[in-house]
Amino acid sequence: MSKETHLYFTDLSREYGDVVSFYLGNRLTVVLSSPATIREAYRKTEFSGRPRNYLVKLYNPLFTGIVDASYSTTWKKHRHFAVKSLSAFGLGKSSFEAQILAESQHFSNILAIHPMALDPGDFVVAAISNLICVMVFGHRFEYSDKEFQSILHSLRETFSSLVGDRSRDYIPLLRLVPNKFVTKHVTLFEEVKTYIRRQIEEHKRTGKPGEARDYIDAFLTEMDTAKRTDFTENWLVNVVFDFFAAGTETTATALRWTFLYLAKYPEVQERVLGEIREVLADGQAPQYEDLKRMPFTDAVMCEILRLCSVAPLALVHSATEEGTIGGFHVPNGTDIYLNLWAMHHDERLWNEPMEFRPERFLGMDGQCRKDFEAYLPFGTGHRGCMGEQLAKMEFFIFLVTTIRTFSVTFPIGLKPDPIEGTYKLVYEPKTYDLLIQKR
Ligand code: HEM
16 A cells, blocks of 8 residues: 555445445454444444454453443443543543643643644643643653653554554464564554553552552552452553553644644734734633634634544454444454544535635534534544544643734745645644744
């Protein structure tokens, strides 16, 4: 596949239909591309499993954690516990807004001392990742902290490694041949997990009974008090890893795309700024509630999540038993790709889908409407995004804080058309410099 995977799959669906099946090596694979089939797969428990891939097994042999574990009673308990305790520490809660706001101000301070053209990607990733650090470790890092930078580097590389050479997943014979890619893949995951294990040890040493400071404390307490056999340290390490993996690169990527599109379309940036100034008094901190009075800004966020489809193929699902999708038989063990990209760019469902046009999300009454069958940037159902509310809050508060403080433009002579991206599990923009200057 020389083309980006989501584009290749989209071509297949345009040629063969909304349910396409084929063999990738020895694995039966189904790609879904229409709102009806994608929603049907999200609704059915039998399609909410995860594949037991060779490459995943190398770094997570027991397939624990939220992302890699298949649909099961234990997985449901962990997902439920994670949502419950993370909401106690912030996930999607208004009490966490102060933390998001403070981090967005740190981010602005860093941008202010870098008035030259640069790609703000590394700072965005550090800022968003810090919010997960607060929830799981109970503290944030300075962006210049060497240990933090090294973990973030490894974490980001794990994404590339997951979409790198997957041939060993599909052609078992190849596993017999030693390979540098596989060694690097395992090393990257181990680096991040070693850091998480150190944090767990530190929490055990310093934690006090009944005083959960963060998610790790809450989990350790659950292990101790409830004596739950399915709450092990192995699960803890992998769940924490998942929060970082799923909660950092995704929101950060949405913000990176937004800055690029606002630089490319200054009139859209002006309109967002106008709305911010209309709704918020000078110096008044943004709150997620304010978004209700900022329909155009809301529409810009929705259009970015549609056009740039940060998770274009969601995460691969697996059939845990046989069933049907769109009337087609799907055998047990089939890998299922939900092609959100194809749905978000389907010309039958969206007018000129490749165009950046936030107005498409504005209803006749001027309010932002999101009730499109073909709009599912966070997935839905059993495997829908756990961090949707948190992501939206972060997205909004960082966007408002940045745009009211800085103008975002391309350096003279650079106006990429189109703005190009790369598929690395998330669809992220290529490196582009921006001038981010104080207003
Ligand atoms: C713009 C930001 C984000 C986007 C577009 C996004 C998108 C998605 C999508 C499409 C899925 C579904 C995967 C599937 O079909 O299996 C997903 C799952 C997930 N997301 Fe997000 N996400 C974002 C931010 C976050 C954040 C901030 C967190 C924080 C914890 C998070 C945690 C997760 C987890 C743990 C899963 C796996 C759920 C499971 O396997 O049951 N996401 N996300």
